[in-house]
Every structure is written in structure tokens, then in C-alpha cells.
Amino acid sequence: MDVQLEIKNLEKTYDKKVKVLKDINLQVDKEEFLVLVGPSGCGKSTLLRTIAGLESVTDGCIEIAGRDVTNAPPADRDIAMVFQDYALYPHMTVRENLAFGLKMRKTPKEQITAEINRAAKMLDIEHLLDRRPAQLSGGQRQRVAIGRAIVRRAKLFLFDEPLSNLDAKLRSQTRIELADLHQKIHATSVYVTHDQVEAMTLADRIVVLNGGDIQQIGSPMELYQTPGNKFVASFIGSPNMNFFDGALETKTDGRRVFSFAEGEFDFTNAPLPKNDGPCTLGLRPESIKVLAKKGREAEGPVDVKVKVALLEPHGHENHLVGLIESKQVIVRSANPHRLAVMNSSKKGDVLEASVDRSALHWFAADELGERLETVHPTLN
């Protein structure tokens, strides 16, 4: 596959002191949809703006379609950008807004008209073409902003949190439309968001940023199933992963046990890190399974007893905030039998739960918390 955007050793420092981006290396393939996620202030917008050329680069280089554009002005990069506040020209009609970029590039009149009609049809804004931005709703403005990118047929589309000004319902609807649009026009896109649902649903690949560093790059499922470190594990997935700080040890009878302040798990037959010692165990909320009275949902060892603190019914699934001794954990389930057990419980009840041994995440006990390789006991 062709590489459409390549970023090498990119650094960005504001005011000679604040280091916002640290040694970013990134490749985006042609027609790929890449999503940048990370907490607020981690440098997502800054990275996107350096790609757009709106922000200068302190060190490193940026190539778009094989051409070094590190110091090129935004106009020469053949990119299109959708801003969080839409940045439509308030004094122009929708039609003029769409036409502006083409006019500046001296596109012939007939072609401008054709492009506008194509984009308007695609985005279903044909009836709005003669209105001004002030006469549009937020969602409609968003479409126009996207339309402005589409008519340009740019090499690279940049989106900076384009949906964050929309209400929840409109946001999920527009998200679907965006995914649909991408399947139609196959534009190479870099999309910034701090909403992990957007990231998971839209992305071909996700880049997780934290504090100006790339934490991990991978497909949504890769990030979910094998997070590279504790930060990625806690950032991706909702509700958050449960973390247990403790230590692995091998007992004299050969059992391998993970013990933490509030209890211990017997993981003798589970895939575990090779060596004993302090480490952190990560359990997704759905990996702690509440045991039912009978049937398939009653199978499995009783690993923990969870005291119910709060139950959050979502209809199709339940989130249960529980206590293992004094440690708070979140348990999620969508299985009807487990839901029934949860729903019939009251605050203070103690439920028995089993831990899914195929979904254990192990991280080093240090600050970075890197993922630890595991080995299956039967393979030794």
C-alpha cells in the first residue's frame, strides 16, 4: 500500500519550553482512516495542526504523498480540514463556502458547480445551498464543513473533534454517516477525538497519545484485546478496566497465585507471566463473571465474592459497582442469566463471581506499566 502521510521524528515545543510532541513517528496508508485519541491536552490538536501546516514544527519532517511538506504553507499541502467550531465563512452562503477553496485554486466554473452538486448530494444539503451558516443547525453546519473538504478532493482529510459540538443523539448519527462517507470516497483521513466510541467505530487504526508520546498504534480490536501498557488499557474500553496491584508467586505445591491487598486469585492453569514478582493485573469489567444458580452461567470456579454497592441498569446490560473487601471493582454483563442475578440483588448482597482466565492482562508494576508476555502453563 502507498503511504499517504509519513511523519518522522516530529517534535513540537511551544515558547522554547513546553514540549508538546515528543518524537512522533507515524505512517498513514492511502485510503486509511486513522484516529488520534488521548486525554485532553495530550497534543492531538497540535499534531493535527502541524500536519495541516497551521503550526510550525520544531524538529522532524512531514511527508504527504511522498513530498516533503515540513515547511510548506497549508495551501501547498493539498489537504482539507474540518474544524471543531466548523469555521464556516459567516458572510457567505453554503454554496459560496463550498466554492471558496476551489475559487482560490482557480478551478473552472463548470467544475466548481459540478463538485458542489456532487458534495451536496452526498451530504444531503442540496436544499441548504443558498442559506448562510447562521441559518443552519449545528448538524447541518457540520455537513457543510465536511462538504468543504469533499469538494476539494484533497490528498488528506484532517478532522479535529468534528462531532464534539453536537448533542449525543446527533453525534452518533453523524458518526455513522461519516463512516458511510468514508466507505464511499475512500479519503485518507486523520481524525482527532477524545471520544473512544468514535475512535473504536470509525478507525482502521487508532493512535493513542498521552503527554505528547505515542502509547500504541493498532486496530481497534488490537488495542482492546492487547493494550500495550496500563495507560492504553485504562483509556480504551468503557467502563474502565479494573486494576489489581499485587504479586505473583509459586506456592510449594506448584500452584501459581496472584495475591493483592484485598485477596488472592488461584491462577494455576491460566496463561501467566513467566516470572513471579510484583505486577499489575487488569480485568475488563466483562471478565469478572457473576455466577448464576444453575446452567452454563453457574460453571466456573468461585474466585471472588463481590459485595454489591451500586447497580447501573442500561437495559441491554448492567454495570455493577462492587467491593472486594474494600477494593472497588466494576462488573459488566449482558448475559440474561447473569443480569437476572444482578437485578435480584440488593445493595450489600454478596455475589459469587468467576474470573475469565482467557482475558487476563498483565502489566509491569513500574510507572509505565508495560504489557507482560504470558505463557500458557500446558506449553511448559
Place this chain on the structure above:
Amino acid sequence: MEITVLPAISELLLLLLILAGILATGIGYIWLNYKIWKYPFYLPLTLLFGISLGGYTYANGASQLAAAFFGTIPFLIGLYFKRGLKGDFKSSTYFLAPAVIGVIFLFLYPLVFEFYLSFRDLSLRTFSDWITTGHVPLADNYGLSNYIEVFQNRATGQSFIFVLWRTIMWTAINLFFHLSVGLVLALLLNAKGVKGVAIYRTLLTLPWVIPQVIAVLVWRADFNESIGFINQFITVVNQLFSFEWSGNVIMPLTWIGFEPKAWFLDGSALFTAACIVNIWLGIPFMMINFLGALQSIPHSVYEAASIDGATWMQKFRHVTVPLLKPVMVPASILGAIWTFNNLNVIFLMTDGGRYEGADILVTDLFKQSFTYYRYGFAAAYSFVIFAILCILTVIQFRVTRPRHASTT
């Protein structure tokens, strides 16, 4: 002419003091109003105002009856509003009424009366008759002679058309520089990464804050022929650019008229000087207006434009100017009217009309009418100016109105 810098500064201080006083009174008034609606403090206060007003009129020689009448006015006004606020008469008419009465008596009535006067022969000769009998004779030529005189029989010897031409020049020159310099300064202040904007903005706003009288007096000192800054500056610059050639000192800048002038005695120099002063005075207003409008344009719109491939000139033409237009049009119409009608600067620069050569319509009106107590004539003259301004404003609105108002 005797102008020194020192009295100007002391006058400046005095005027600033007065300004502070007015400000304090205003703030005090608002504060009291706020308190008054809720506290029994109200009655004593209106009484206090009443007593002071009545006392003041009485002390100035009014009859006891008149003094008593004035004394009760604050009380009545207070009562009026208090009743309204208590809910007895809560209607818009009730609260509008005082303002409407004020407008009628302070604005409409004088206007109508002035129109009436413009057809009457009210002058020093008939003035005492009017005071005693209330009768003013009709002016000659079926009452039109005042209007005829405005265009013909002129005390200053300058034709009406000439003064009108100068007024239009004055307005055009001033407005041009107000708008252009104001816009450039606003753009500079709004530029990304300028440090100390607050300081520059304050400094640049100063001409607007200083009372016009003070500013003009200081400028007059600067334009003084022998000791003023301007002439000395011109002399020094000329010397810098001078050279000797076969025994003569050559100053090339003087060839284009850049040389010390008798600013007040030379008519066209006086007009130039007045323009310079008024331009200096008027720039801050436009600058602040434009700056406000510029700052309300989101930065991302410019970023979108640069991604769309616009150069800075195109951004200025397609983004900045259209977005400034809603501010620029009313500001320039207001500015044109103010400049057209600006008595202060010319009046003060010509030392109350002593120096010739810079008069515009309003100062000409003042000079020709009130120096000779020609009230009917003054009324006619002001209506002529009023009519000219109306025409100019209508034209300006036509020209600047957007081509097609947006529908839907």
C-alpha cells in the same frame, strides 16, 4: 497670538478634574437610584434635590413661585416612577411618557420652532419687540429672504458653494484617514503574536479620551509659528536633507512645500492644520470599532481560508473586509455626519473665527449668525445644512446597502 504650553497643561488638569467630577456624579446617581427603589432614603433625597434646585433658581433671581415650582419637580418625578414601580401603573406607556415628553420639549418643539423662525425676521432690531409682544415679523420675500441670504448676502465674503465645497473636502479627507489609519492600526493590534497590545491600545485611544478642547489647545501650541514643535521639526528635517551646492544651501524638501509655515495666518495651511488635528482626534474611535469587529472573527476562519489556499491579500479581501462591513458602514456614516458637523475643532483652531481660511458650514453659520445676532438667518442656515446632510446620508445608505438582502 499668545500661546504657551503651560496654561494648556493646567487647563488640562482642571478639565480632567471636572471630568472626574462628572463621572463621580454619574456613578453616584446610578448607585443612588439602585438604593432608592428599596430604601426610605428615597424621600429625603428627592427633597434634598428639590431644595437644592429650588434654592438655586431662587438664588439666581427667580420669583418665589418659580423657585417653589422647580423645587417640587424632583419630588414629582420621584413619585411618578415610584408609583410605576410599585405596580399601580405598570405599562410601557407609563414609563415611556417622561422620555417622550422630554423628546417633544427638548427636540421636536425646538426643531419646529426653528423651522418657524427660519421664515421670520428675528434679529437684534426685532428682538426686544419679540420679548415684549411675542411677535416676530415675517421675513421679506414672503419669508424666504433668510434662505436667499444664506446663498447670497454673506458677511464673510466667501460664497456658500465654496464653503460647502471645503466642508465636503474636509469630511472626505478626515473620513478617509480616520477609516484607513484606524483600520491599519486595528489590523496591527489584532495581529497574532504582538506583545503588549494592551499598552499600545491604551496609548492609541488617548486622543479620544482627552477632551477635544484640551487636545486642540495643545495642538495649537504645537502649530505656533515661532516656538511650536511642528515648525521646529520641519526645520530640523529640512536641515538633515540639505546640502551645499556652489555656495548655496539647497533644501530639496522645500520644493514640495515641506517648509515652516505661518499655520494660522495662511488660509490653506490653517485648513491643513485643522485636518491634521481632527484626523488625530478621530482615529481612535474607528480603530476601537474595527478592533472589536476584528476580534470577533474566529481565528479558525482564517485558518480555514489558508487551508483553502487564500493568500493574505485574498483573506483580507474575502474574509476580513466583508466581516468588517457591518461595523464599517454605520461607523463611516456616523463619522461623516460628525465630521461634517464638527464645530469644535475648526472653531478652536481658528481661535473662535479670528483666523480665516478654514471655515466649514457649521463654523461659517456660527460666525455669520451669532456675531451679528441674526437668529432668523441662523435658523434658515441650519436647515440648509440639515437638508444637505439628509441628502448625503440617503446617498450613502443607497451606496452601501448590500446588493441583495438575504432571503429565507
